[in-house]
Amino acid sequence: MTKHILKMTVNGETHEVLAEPRELLVYVLREKMGMKGAHVGCDTSHCGACTVEIDGKSVKSCTMFAVQAQGANITTIEGLGSPDGLHVLQQSFKEHHGLQCGYCTPGMITRAHRLLQENPNPTEAEVRFGISGNICRCTGYQNIVKAILSAAAEINAAKEAAQ
Amino acid sequence: MIPAAFEYHRPRDIGGALAILTEHGEDARVLAGGHSLIPMMKLRMAEVPHLIDLADIAALRGITVEGGRVTIGAMTTQHELIASAALHDAVPLLREAALQIADPQVRYMGTIGGNVANGDPGNDMPGVMQCLDATYTLECPEGTREVRARGFYEAAYMTGRDDAEILTRISLKATRGGYAYEKQKRKIGDYATAACAVLIEAENGRVSSAAVSMTNLSDVPVFSDAAANALLGTACDRDAVKAAVAAALAEIDPTEDNRGPVKFKMHVAGIIIARAIERAWSRA
Numbered sequence: 209m210t211k212h213i214l215k216m217t218v219n220g221e222t223h224e225v226l227a228e229p230r231e232l233l234v235y236v237l238r239e240k241m242g243m244k245g246a247h248v249g250c251d252t253s254h255c256g257a258c259t260v261e262i263d264g265k266s267v268k269s270c271t272m273f274a275v276q277a278q279g280a281n282i283t284t285i286e287g288l289g290s291p292d293g294l295h296v297l298q299q300s301f302k303e304h305h306g307l308q309c310g311y312c313t314p315g316m317i318t319r320a321h322r323l324l325q326e327n328p329n330p331t332e333a334e335v336r337f338g339i340s341g342n343i344c345r346c347t348g349y350q351n352i353v354k355a356i357l358s359a360a361a362e363i364n365a366a367k368e369a370a371q
Numbered sequence: 372m373i374p375a376a377f378e379y380h381r382p383r384d385i386g387g388a389l390a391i392l393t394e395h396g397e398d399a400r401v402l403a404g405g406h407s408l409i410p411m412m413k414l415r416m417a418e419v420p421h422l423i424d425l426a427d428i429a430a431l432r433g434i435t436v437e438g439g440r441v442t443i444g445a446m447t448t449q450h451e452l453i454a455s456a457a458l459h460d461a462v463p464l465l466r467e468a469a470l471q472i473a474d475p476q477v478r479y480m481g482t483i484g485g486n487v488a489n490g491d492p493g494n495d496m497p498g499v500m501q502c503l504d505a506t507y508t509l510e511c512p513e514g515t516r517e518v519r520a521r522g523f524y525e526a527a528y529m530t531g532r533d534d535a536e537i538l539t540r541i542s543l544k545a546t547r548g549g550y551a552y553e554k555q556k557r558k559i560g561d562y563a564t565a566a567c568a569v570l571i572e573a574e575n576g577r578v579s580s581a582a583v584s585m586t587n588l589s590d591v592p593v594f595s596d597a598a599a600n601a602l603l604g605t606a607c608d609r610d611a612v613k614a615a616v617a618a619a620l621a622e623i624d625p626t627e628d629n630r631g632p633v634k635f636k637m638h639v640a641g642i643i644i645a646r647a648i649e650r651a652w653s654r655a
């Protein structure tokens with residue numbers, strides 16, 4: 209089968225890889241680009257642990273072939289923050305105990321990030337509906353919802369202060 | 372899970388896509404949002420030696436609302452459909468139904484064309500399109516034709532679309548009056564255990580027109596004339612709703628699966644149909 213040279217921007221950097229059409233984006237990100245943040249949870253399009261942001265959409269990267277992302281602009285959890293410089297959402301998950309085993313967290317946070325781009329001031333119900341494509345088996349969601357609401361408030365306060 | 376190997380094509384226009392489809396016949400399939408097809412390929416329940424991605428075909432995108440006529444390009448995603456204010460003004464039933472499909476990630480990718488062309492009885496839009504009496508435009512190298520949603524579904528995964536055709540757009544009329552899409556599911560993001568779409572117009576406190584259709588209660592979506600007729604001319608009172616529910620239930624044929632036994636599905640369907648009628652009436 210014909211391999212394709214794929215060029216995409218991941219977390220602001222241009223990457224070029226050679227891939228077969230059947231290679232799923234999550235495996236290309238993890239195994240060819242070394243970005244292990246997006247996790248393979250269910251591998252059946254249900255759990256959302258593999259969520260990344262592609263051209264302004266939250267996408268389950270286990271359900272997209274890497275060739276489909278030719279030329280795309282992708283943000284993974286690695287692009288949001290780092291161990292020394294946590295993103296507001298990461299800090300908030302940490303403070304509110306929004307994670308336990310941590311497996312769903314990268315998907316949960318990249319999804320929450322997109323949600324807050326589209327709806328900077330969500331209600332609790334909107335947060336719950338907005339993360340309904342991400343499954344967590346540890347926290348019972350309570351603290352995840354708290355963490356996202358608190359991060360939203362913090363981001364909004366910072367924006368206001370800057371004005 | 373990794374699917375079997377395939378060749379990937381990404382044509383820039385419909386002509387290019389149709390040419391590849393014609394060249395490879397049964398060995399080719401189009402890819403829209405991929406959120407039904409890719410899971411099937413990963414499970415190796417679908418083998419597609421030539422995959423034709425429709426992503427770059429601009430002519431398949433976009434929503435137009437003009438003079439009471441609505442056209443939706445096949446590659447319009449559920450997310451775009453939900454976001455369209457003009458569409459919501461013209462046909463509010465569509466946003467109500469789309470918001471009950473899957474989850475945000477699936478809605479960013481999943482397209483309206485893929486949803487109606489797929490032929491899975493669990494898909495929500497086929498029943499909705501039957502309720503709206505929508506028309507699908509199918510294109511092949513020889514030309515285009517139009518098919519009504521009400522006559523399109525033949526059996527599970529079997530539709531009136533020929534293998535060489537691409538569904539390019541959906542056309543429908545703007546609606547007036549009340550609408551509702553009610554869906555019972557095991558959890559958020561799931562396919563329907565039972566779902567029902569209803570449109571009702573009222574005149575002088577009586578039902579002057581009605582349409583009722585159901586999702587995932589047979590191997591095809593079911594549009595029930597009998598249920599609509601039971602409502603016509605009534606004040607949509609308790610007896611009328613009861614008669615409409617009985618008429619609708621007589622037309623479905625659910626099967627036992629992991630969403631429950633037949634008796635349970637009939638029970639749930641009865642409740643969902645009644646709720647959909649009552650809510651549509653309350654908005655009429």
Ligand SMILES: Cc1cc2nc3c(=O)[nH]c(=O)nc-3n(C[C@H](O)[C@H](O)[C@H](O)COP(=O)(O)OP(=O)(O)OC[C@H]3O[C@@H](n4cnc5c(N)ncnc54)[C@H](O)[C@@H]3O)c2cc1C
Nearest residue numbers: 253403404405406407408473481482484485486494495538
């Ligand atoms: C976790 C999960 C939950 C889901 N829940 C629901 C739900 O509750 N309700 C629901 O309705 N759906 C649900 N879906 C399915 C989802 O909505 C799919 O996106 C949809 O069924 C197919 O649209 P697609 O654009 O992804 O099509 P694809 O997966 O790309 O294609 C599906 C089929 O249609 C064909 N096709 C696509 N476009 C065209 C076209 N323009 N012309 C001709 N043939 C075409 C393809 O060849 C393929 O055979 C769910 C999916 C997932 C992963």
